Amino acid sequence: MIAFNxxxxxxxxxxxxxxxxxxxxxxxxxxxxxxxxxESEEKTGFAHLFEHLMFGGSVNIPDFDSPLQRxxxxxxxxxSNDITNYYDVxxxxxxxxxxxxxxxxxxxxAFTPKSLEVQRNVVIEEFKQRYLNQPYGDVWLELRPLAYxxxxxxxxxxxxxIQHIEDATMDxxxxxxxxxxxxxxxxxxxxxxxxxxxxxxLVDKWYGDIPASLKPERIxxxxxxxxxxxxxxxxxxxxxxxxxxxxxxxxxxxxxxxVTDIISDALGREKSSRLYSGxxxxxxxxxxxxxxxxxxxxxxxxxxxxxxxxxxxxxELDAALxxxxxxxxxxxxxxxxxxxxxxxxxxxxxxxxxxxxxxxxNLCMYELLGDANGVNEENxxxxxxxxxxxxxxxxxxxxxxxxxLLRVKSIKE
Amino acid sequence: MNMRxxxxxxxxxxxxxxxxxxxxxxxxxxxLLWMKEVPNDTVRLDLFFDAGITRGNKSxxxxxxxxxxxxxxxxxxxxxxxxxxxxxxxxxTDISFENAVVSIYCLREHIRQISNIVADAIQGLAFRETEVxxxxxxxxxxxxxxxxxxxxxxxxxxxxxxxxxxxxxSTISExxxxxxxxxxxxxxxxxxxxxxGLTRITLVGDLEVDExxxxxxxxxxxxxxxxxxxxxxxxxxxQRIDFPKNDAVQCAVRMGRFLFPKSHxxxxxxxxxxxxxxxxxxxxxxxxxxxxxxxxYGIGSGVMxxxxxxxxxxxxxxxxxxxxxxxxxxKFELERLQNELVSDDELDLVKNYMLGQLLKSAxxxxxxxxxxNSVDMYGLTLEFYDDAIQKIKEISPARVQxxxxxxxxxxxxxxxxxx
Numbered sequence: 001m002i003a004f005n006x007x008x009x010x011x012x013x014x015x016x017x018x019x020x021x022x023x024x025x026x027x028x029x030x031x032x033x034x035x036x037x038x039e040s041e042e043k044t045g046f047a048h049l050f051e052h053l054m055f056g057g058s059v060n061i062p063d064f065d066s067p068l069q070r071x072x073x074x075x076x077x078x079x080s081n082d083i084t085n086y087y088d089v090x091x092x093x094x095x096x097x098x099x100x101x102x103x104x105x106x107x108x109x110a111f112t113p114k115s116l117e118v119q120r121n122v123v124i125e126e127f128k129q130r131y132l133n134q135p136y137g138d139v140w141l142e143l144r145p146l147a148y149x150x151x152x153x154x155x156x157x158x159x160x161x162i163q164h165i166e167d168a169t170m171d172x173x174x175x176x177x178x179x180x181x182x183x184x185x186x187x188x189x190x191x192x193x194x195x196x197x198x199x200x201x202l203v204d205k206w207y208g209d210i211p212a213s214l215k216p217e218r219i220x221x222x223x224x225x226x227x228x229x230x231x232x233x234x235x236x237x238x239x240x241x242x243x244x245x246x247x248x249x250x251x252x253x254x255x256x257x258x259v260t261d262i263i264s265d266a267l268g269r270e271k272s273s274r275l276y277s278g279x280x281x282x283x284x285x286x287x288x289x290x291x292x293x294x295x296x297x298x299x300x301x302x303x304x305x306x307x308x309x310x311x312x313x314x315x316e317l318d319a320a321l322x323x324x325x326x327x328x329x330x331x332x333x334x335x336x337x338x339x340x341x342x343x344x345x346x347x348x349x350x351x352x353x354x355x356x357x358x359x360x361x362n363l364c365m366y367e368l369l370g371d372a373n374g375v376n377e378e379n380x381x382x383x384x385x386x387x388x389x390x391x392x393x394x395x396x397x398x399x400x401x402x403x404x405l406l407r408v409k410s411i412k413e
Numbered sequence: 414m415n416m417r418x419x420x421x422x423x424x425x426x427x428x429x430x431x432x433x434x435x436x437x438x439x440x441x442x443x444x445l446l447w448m449k450e451v452p453n454d455t456v457r458l459d460l461f462f463d464a465g466i467t468r469g470n471k472s473x474x475x476x477x478x479x480x481x482x483x484x485x486x487x488x489x490x491x492x493x494x495x496x497x498x499x500x501x502x503x504x505x506t507d508i509s510f511e512n513a514v515v516s517i518y519c520l521r522e523h524i525r526q527i528s529n530i531v532a533d534a535i536q537g538l539a540f541r542e543t544e545v546x547x548x549x550x551x552x553x554x555x556x557x558x559x560x561x562x563x564x565x566x567x568x569x570x571x572x573x574x575x576x577x578x579x580x581x582x583s584t585i586s587e588x589x590x591x592x593x594x595x596x597x598x599x600x601x602x603x604x605x606x607x608x609x610g611l612t613r614i615t616l617v618g619d620l621e622v623d624e625x626x627x628x629x630x631x632x633x634x635x636x637x638x639x640x641x642x643x644x645x646x647x648x649x650x651x652q653r654i655d656f657p658k659n660d661a662v663q664c665a666v667r668m669g670r671f672l673f674p675k676s677h678x679x680x681x682x683x684x685x686x687x688x689x690x691x692x693x694x695x696x697x698x699x700x701x702x703x704x705x706x707x708x709x710y711g712i713g714s715g716v717m718x719x720x721x722x723x724x725x726x727x728x729x730x731x732x733x734x735x736x737x738x739x740x741x742x743x744k745f746e747l748e749r750l751q752n753e754l755v756s757d758d759e760l761d762l763v764k765n766y767m768l769g770q771l772l773k774s775a776x777x778x779x780x781x782x783x784x785x786n787s788v789d790m791y792g793l794t795l796e797f798y799d800d801a802i803q804k805i806k807e808i809s810p811a812r813v814q815x816x817x818x819x820x821x822x823x824x825x826x827x828x829x830x831x832x
Contacts, residue, residue, distance in 0.1 A: 022452065023776050024429075060417035065695045070762045071423040072769020074694065091769050096421035104417055121707025125663070129710050129730050133663045133832075135561040237660065239557030271482075272495035280547065281491050287551040309550060336499065343501030347520055350455050354779065 001376055002359050004189075005196050006367070009203070011212035012184030016363045016372055017199045018191040020356060026092035026192030027357050030102055031364040033187075034180035035082040036159075037152040037220060037298070045159020048079040049123050049168060050176055054086065056115030058105035071097040079157050082297040083368065089357060092192045096202060099190075103206035106186065109177060116170060123165050127158050135238045136408060146232050147246045147301055147404040151223035182213040187367045191360040223248075223299055231405040233314075240287070242408040243317060245304040247397045252297045253369060258381055259393040260293055264302050265341050266333065266390075267291035267324075272340075275304065278324050285312045285320055302397060314407050325398040332387040345382045426768040429802065431795045432781050434615075439629050443636040445614040446786060447625055448778040454520045456618030457779065458528065460632060463641045464513035464606035467581045472552070472590035477602045478508045479552065481515065483544040485537030490544055493534045502527040510582070511643060511720055512612070521618050525627065532631050538603055545594045553591035564730060566656055566831040567665035574827055575669070575724065578648035611635035613790070617782050645721025647671060653828040664736045664832030668743070669726035670825050675718050675791045679816060681804040683716065683725075686816045688763050689755060690714050690746065691727060695762070697746045698727070706742065708735045720791065725820065733832055740828070750817035754810040767805050771798065 005017040039046045054077065055064045068075050073090025075098075088098040131137045140156050148154035159165055188207070190199050226248055250256035268275040268291030275289045289306030308317060352358050359375075366374035396402075434446040466474045482504065484490045497504060502519035515535075519527050559565040569585045576582035614632060616625065649671070673679065684692075691698040691714030698712045712729035731739045774784050775798075788797045 025773055025776050060415065066762060067420045069693060069695050069766040069769075070420070072426055072765045072772065074766070074770070089773065091424075091426050091772055094421075094423045094769075097423055100417070100421050107417075118704060118707040122703055122710060125708065125730075125732055126710040128662045128732065133563065133661055133730070135558050237561075239561065240554050270494060270498050272491055272498045277491040281489070281543075284543075284547065284550070287554045307554060310554075340495070340499045340501075344498060344503070347455075347501040347503065347518065350453055350520060351518060353453065354455060354777070356776075 013207050014187045015203050016189040017196050021193045026095040027360040028088045028098040029189040029360040030086045031187045032084045033185050035080050036157040037081050044155045045165045048157045051077050051079045051084050052119040057110035059108035061104050099202050099206045107210050127162050143406050150221040179216050183210050184215040187364045189360040189364045191356050227401055229400045229403050233407040235409045235411045238410050241308040241410050244406040246301045246404045247402050249300050249302045251299050256393050259389050262341050264291040264293050285317050328394045349379050425765050426772045429772050429775050431798050439633045440636040442640050447616045448782040451619045451778045456521045456524045458517045459615045460515045461613045462513045462607055463610040463612050465511040467510055470584050472586045473602050477599050478513050479548045482534050484541045486539045496530050500527050540596050549591045563661050563665035563832040567667045567829050571667035571829045575649050576647050579644050617778050643720035651825050656831040658832050661832035663730045664733050664830050665730045666830050668826045668828040671724045674722055681801045685808050686813050702742050708739050744823045747821045747823050755813050764805050
């Protein structure tokens with residue numbers, strides 16, 4: 001159970017407070033309700049580039065990191081297709097430094113040309129390091145546009161084209177800030193050995209005077225229901241053939257999201273899972289296989305990926321995979337298997353609650369979904385899932401016309 | 414005056430409560446460290462074995478490590494994992510230079526049963542033919558994938574040339590290691606390094622003492638006989654070697670040299686120097702090479718601890734066209750530390766930062782146990798950290814410079830590039 005308080009400032013900032021007297025550290029977590037899905041198709045990669053610029057100095061403070069380090073703390077951030085999340089971890093006695101820094105960059109950035117210039121280069125190197133210079137590194141750049149035709153999930157957070165980053169102008173950057181970085185579009189969580197009163201006082205002091213803006217309305221192109229089987233084969237200089245089966249799955253806020261999550265666990269999370277034991281251990285068709293979900297806010301993907309054993313064809317794999325998916329559609333899952341999957345979820349949950357930062361991030365994430373208390377209800381929600389519900393959802397997921405398959409064909413150097 | 418232009422008052426961390434775990438003697442040379450105060454039902458159990466990658470050749474340590482839970486005469490690997498999964502447990506295995514570790518994560522009501530399953534699986538390891546083939550097949554493919562990663566190639570070659578004087582430490586994996594199963598050699602290795610190779614147990618979890626005793630009984634039979642010996646006194650040649658990969662768009666760089674073990678009197682002071690140079694986001698290397706030049710997504714430096722020694726290493730991946738410029742800037746930063754005193758302002762920042770990180774490293778039973786373990790493994794005590802706090806607070810710019818002159822000469826480094 002993660003206890004918390006919630007209050008809202010007049011300018012629209014939502015604040016969560018989580019009291020933990022057992023730790024000498026404090027966390028200041030800020031979630032902005034903006035991700036790559038909010039970009040225009042001509043300017044992709046912006047949410048992520050912007051995350052980098054948030055460390056390049058704010059309107060009153062030339063450098064973000066040094067004061068935080070001077071306070072014994074450190075900071076980082078991540079961008080997804082849905083959100084951008086910033087966090088600071090520091091000794092609790094110095095928490096005000098984090099609030100000073102975070103509030104100033106919510107107020108406004110410095111927007112120096114040097115910062116834009118350098119971070120553009122850094123992001124280009126990140127693009128190379130993660131996507132171009134790794135075997136199989138670019139599959140997500142191919143997979144997304146295969147699975148999505150209209151919805152902005154069709155591009156990756158890094159951007160669909162490095163050219164978009166190269167072309168970013170200061171005006172673009174400023175417009176992005178104005179639209180998405182303001183109190184009404186943020187959720188702040190303060191966690192640690194700090195009272196609610198002190199939290200209120202400090203938050204009022206540092207965030208109270210930040211001008212309000214209207215929360216941007218999110219009108220995204222809706223992804224049409226997929227009605228046809230899609231496949232794409234790309235050739236790459238990689239050692240083995242790899243496959244990525246994607247199945248459209250329900251959005252984050254639906255109950256079926258949790259059911260799909262469990263189904264993916266049943267198929268390919270662990271070394272006792274159905275696909276691992278069937279396709280790797282028994283039939284030896286693959287050297288690795290996993291099933292997982294993308295965890296997206298809007299309609300997401302359940303993905304089954306892996307690498308073929310040498311000498312095995314994509315067709316052989318396909319012929320062996322579908323019958324296993326048919327089983328999960330046809331037969332009710334045994335009680336033993338269901339309880340195995342739910343037990344694992346319980347363990348994960350318990351370990352996740354271990355860390356202060358995790359707790360703060362999860363509270364913000366659930367608040368974005370509608371109610372921070374969802375973090376405390378999640379486990380019960382999972383535990384309530386029945387075999388019948390899994391069967392129903394499996395039938396919606398594993399249809400040929402709901403499938404996009406990417407094959408990476410290995411070619412020699 | 415605008416309050417937003419002034420940093421709020423900060424206080425340096427002045428006290429950290431380090432908690433010592435309870436220590437049980439499994440044998441004269443093997444102990445169990447136990448952190449009992451956990452505010453929830455989670456448990457982590459780690460078994461350390463004298464089975465690191467330097468303990469054998471032809472990738473045998475890594476292969477046997479991968480085979481540990483691959484099945485007994487009675488149960489297949491899937492059946493073993495099925496039983497652990499049914500209890501909601503997670504297994505994690507890790508192999509490093511001088512250790513192999515098997516970890517169990519679970520809720521406390523299941524630790525006893527899961528431990529029994531793991532103990533039976535390792536004790537009864539049957540090296541089933543199909544399982545051995547499956548592991549070799551997977552490892553061979555992973556090896557091929559790794560060969561395409563410049564980071565991996567640089568890391569392997571760095572190891573090969575840094576430890577050149579000792580074949581056990583410098584021999585890196587080859588594809589042929591995975592061609593033919595060498596079951597007899599695997600079995601010998603398993604008996605010597607696992608069934609007689611347990612070097613320590615660490616445990617975090619709110620258990621009863623008799624449960625801990627039961628774990629000692631269960632795993633204690635694998636305790637090593639006598640004290641484990643480790644190599645030291647390695648020799649290498651300072652040189653630059655490039656491993657070209659034509660289609661790479663980035664080059665991976667690893668450069669460094671040997672230093673000293675954790676017990677050395679310069680160890681803590683050198684950590685301050687290392688932090689200034691490359692071990693935090695505001696470091697000299699990050700500020701110059703990433704935040705000023707934009708040559709890389711990341712660059713860092715660190716000290717790797719070993720039993721008899723330790724080494725210093727700088728790691729980065731940079732755009733291919735800026736490789737030489739990057740090396741030039743690294744040299745420039747090393748020389749700047751040797752020729753100019755670090756300012757009080759920068760040094761104070763680093764001191765505060767390091768003390769804050771130390772506080773964080775001691776936060777909670779899991780972190781604290783790891784912290785304790787990482788000194789106890791090298792024969793040191795918690796005094797190491799009290800001493801560290803003192804030394805970090807007291808170090809002067811002149812001392813930083815002195816260490817830079819002694820240990821950070823570019824000419825003394827082995828430099829490996831791949832890409």
